[in-house]
Amino acid sequence: MDVSFWNREIETADRSSLEALQIQRLKEVVSYALKTSFYQKRLSKVGIGSPEDIKSLNDLKKIPFSVKDDLRQNYPKGMLAVDMEKVVRVHSSSGTTGIPTVIYYTREDVGRWTDLLSRGIIATGATAKDIFQNMMSYGLFTGGLGMHYGAERVGMTVIPVGGGNTQRQLQIMRDFRTTVLHITPSYLLHIHQCMPEYNIKPRDLFLKKAYLGAEPYSEPTRLKLQELYGIDIYNSYGLSEMNGPGVAFECVYKNDLHVWEDGYIVEIINPTTGEILPDGEKGEVVLTNLIRHALPLIRYRTRDLAFIHTEPCPCGRTHRRISRILGRTDDMLIINGVNVFPSQIEEVLMSIPEVGTNYMIHLATREGLDRLTVKVELYQKLFTGDLSQLDSLKGRIKDKLRASITINAHIELHEPGFLPAFEGKGKRVVDERQKL
Ligand code: AMP
Ligand code: ZN
Numbered sequence: 001m002d003v004s005f006w007n008r009e010i011e012t013a014d015r016s017s018l019e020a021l022q023i024q025r026l027k028e029v030v031s032y033a034l035k036t037s038f039y040q041k042r043l044s045k046v047g048i049g050s051p052e053d054i055k056s057l058n059d060l061k062k063i064p065f066s067v068k069d070d071l072r073q074n075y076p077k078g079m080l081a082v083d084m085e086k087v088v089r090v091h092s093s094s095g096t097t098g099i100p101t102v103i104y105y106t107r108e109d110v111g112r113w114t115d116l117l118s119r120g121i122i123a124t125g126a127t128a129k130d131i132f133q134n135m136m137s138y139g140l141f142t143g144g145l146g147m148h149y150g151a152e153r154v155g156m157t158v159i160p161v162g163g164g165n166t167q168r169q170l171q172i173m174r175d176f177r178t179t180v181l182h183i184t185p186s187y188l189l190h191i192h193q194c195m196p197e198y199n200i201k202p203r204d205l206f207l208k209k210a211y212l213g214a215e216p217y218s219e220p221t222r223l224k225l226q227e228l229y230g231i232d233i234y235n236s237y238g239l240s241e242m243n244g245p246g247v248a249f250e251c252v253y254k255n256d257l258h259v260w261e262d263g264y265i266v267e268i269i270n271p272t273t274g275e276i277l278p279d280g281e282k283g284e285v286v287l288t289n290l291i292r293h294a295l296p297l298i299r300y301r302t303r304d305l306a307f308i309h310t311e312p313c314p315c316g317r318t319h320r321r322i323s324r325i326l327g328r329t330d331d332m333l334i335i336n337g338v339n340v341f342p343s344q345i346e347e348v349l350m351s352i353p354e355v356g357t358n359y360m361i362h363l364a365t366r367e368g369l370d371r372l373t374v375k376v377e378l379y380q381k382l383f384t385g386d387l388s389q390l391d392s393l394k395g396r397i398k399d400k401l402r403a404s405i406t407i408n409a410h411i412e413l414h415e416p417g418f419l420p421a422f423e424g425k426g427k428r429v430v431d432e433r434q435k436l
Contacts, residue, residue, distance in 0.1 A: 003315045006119035011317045025290035027051035032081040033296035066300045071101040082294045092140040093240040104294035112291035113243040116260045117150020120249030124234045128155030135183040137163040142244025147182050164423040166194045173205050181210040185217035186426030189357035192228050193416050202229045211236045215425045216325045220350035242287050251315045258319045263291045271329045279308040303329045336370045340405045348404050358419045365434040373410040
């Protein structure tokens, strides 16, 4: 396997040099954090009044966690650590509660962030020769502009098309001979379903790779999309609070994501007790941003669930890998008392070859009990066969789901195009249960 580096020295640095760099950068971040009254209060409580009070990475563990609500309560500028004059970029994530979280960047912050994105791109084997179609939305969302800068710095030809307008996307892919896509898994699934309508087949295109992120997806989904399009798919993870995409990226081995540890300190904690878990154990990802000064964020609880791999990666990078995101602490469903993550349902569905590219999870209350309905689109060709075939498929989906989540789901089979389509992050769970 061909392995290329963006910055070989840092990407293959030994643990002690990596940690030395982390400490140096953490001190810088703490010095900025201390300029905000939010962190002054928080850090003084644990005896940190100056960056020199950080002597080792162990000192980080004294600092309490930050959460999304801290950002909301300090909206819009309470956590800003530099003069507005120094800020060159603002991003924001809207969330569901109304008050947005706002992230600020200095020119240097954008530069350091961009560098990590270029690193991820090169790690997948892409080069300056590639034609990069950026299908994540531009604007306040970090996915579009963030990756745009990284790809441009690599020297790729960047097509900043943003999300939506499938016909135009396909036309651009064909006419500009796009080789690399940046897109959500939901939208890539949807596009495949639209291709017949525009009379385009994957083999009419020149695609080689796609970077998929912004929402969870399972390995069966990756495999399915790789097969449908005949491309390599790489997982890309990030969140606006940690700058945006580029926190962790898969390398050519596609064996989960290297966290760029000179940019972020990663910890995995027990989401209930806050206890730090050893490598290999699944828990909530906590990240410290080491490269942003305009808005420091230390030990941020992402609510994303993952584990750290213990084996080294054959690519030679020393930055530890996290698993794909296995769910979120806040997306767990409790169905008649059983804990279920939507990702478990997705994994089952996408491992069944007849299941198409779209599904929805619906919850309702019937006679006092929760009722789970899984609505699945099938490939068109299956609707030309006889009904008994569809009935047996329904039974197979039901059985596989029961084996995985121990729940008897009601299964609905639909023709392609029946369910709502997603051109960005998907919203696949509709919970209409009566609240007690
Ligand atoms: P935002 O701040 O709007 O960019 O959303 C960030 C969130 O999107 C993360 O906290 C994750 O829950 C999710 N996310 C981003 N990238 C991935 C990925 N590769 N796999 C799973 N979830 C992801
Ligand atoms: Zn690797």
